[in-house]
Amino acid sequence: MQSHRVSLVAGLGLAVLLLSGCATAAPGSTHRPAASASSSAAPSSAPSPTPTPPPPSFNKSALSIDDPNSIWVVVNKLRPLRPANYAPAVVLPSEPHIAQPASSSMRPEAAAALQQMFAAGAAAGAGAMQIQNAYRSYAVQVNTHNSQVARLGQAKADILSARPGYSEHQTGLAVDVAALPSKCDIEACFGQTPQGVWLAANAYRFGFVLRYPADKQAVTGYVFEPWHFRYVGIPLATEMHNTGVTTLEEFFGLPAAPNYAP
Numbered sequence: 001m002q003s004h005r006v007s008l009v010a011g012l013g014l015a016v017l018l019l020s021g022c023a024t025a026a027p028g029s030t031h032r033p034a035a036s037a038s039s040s041a042a043p044s045s046a047p048s049p050t051p052t053p054p055p056p057s058f059n060k061s062a063l064s065i066d067d068p069n070s071i072w073v074v075v076n077k078l079r080p081l082r083p084a085n086y087a088p089a090v091v092l093p094s095e096p097h098i099a100q101p102a103s104s105s106m107r108p109e110a111a112a113a114l115q116q117m118f119a120a121g122a123a124a125g126a127g128a129m130q131i132q133n134a135y136r137s138y139a140v141q142v143n144t145h146n147s148q149v150a151r152l153g154q155a156k157a158d159i160l161s162a163r164p165g166y167s168e169h170q171t172g173l174a175v176d177v178a179a180l181p182s183k184c185d186i187e188a189c190f191g192q193t194p195q196g197v198w199l200a201a202n203a204y205r206f207g208f209v210l211r212y213p214a215d216k217q218a219v220t221g222y223v224f225e226p227w228h229f230r231y232v233g234i235p236l237a238t239e240m241h242n243t244g245v246t247t248l249e250e251f252f253g254l255p256a257a258p259n260y261a262p
């Protein structure tokens with residue numbers, strides 16, 4: 001039931017997005033005025049100048065960036081999930097290469113896209129990939145973060161792991177990808193593996209964005225994570241790719257989130 005509702009919400013969101021794209025094109029397009037002109041105007045009248053329709057603009061308000069059920073939700077150190085213990089309906093992808101099944105579930109639409117992406121990467125010669133980590137619940141994040149705080153102190157723990165309620169992994173839309181055979185797992189050098197190179201160039205085609213780019217720590221609050229991909233759907237990922245905007249914060253005009261609020 002829950003999973004149907006989530007899928008429905010995401011599906012409706014996508015439908016709204018697609019419909020809004022059509023809606024912006026239709027009123028400005030030349031087809032309707034031309035059709036009505038041909039039916040009502042005298043044949044001898046000069047044709048009216050054909051207005052050039054404006055390029056279809058991307059509707060940045062099509063989906064919510066606040067609702068945790070939205071595939072556009074933006075989570076960072078200044079934007080915790082609300083509620084903090086939000087728990088999506090998730091499924092374990094039917095992907096043979098899963099490192100830790102207990103933490104590899106994803107929301108159904110993200111899981112399906114990931115499977116397509118892995119298959120396309122392998123077909124393109126980038127090599128095999130596996131899920132290193134995907135959905136982590138609030139409770140798991142509490143344990144992870146508390147143990148890091150106890151071991152290292154708050155400041156260092158905040159660098160290594162997100163506070164509970166602030167992790168993109170809790171959305172069920174984020175995934176840490178690893179190469180198979182294992183190489184540079186959860187390390188910056190993953191970006192130089194064939195898998196990392198292919199993902200950086202192609203993930204958008206499957207609706208994923210490289211969420212923490214190398215030069216954007218001041219914006220995202222996280223160092224370069226070439227393994228961490230976030231599902232946002234193909235329309236948004238493609239728009240970000242085409243416009244060259246690499247962070248969700250900059251795309252949606254949100255404040256930079258280098259640190260937690262004091």
Ligand SMILES: [Zn+2]
Nearest residue numbers: 174175176228
């Ligand atoms: Zn991650």
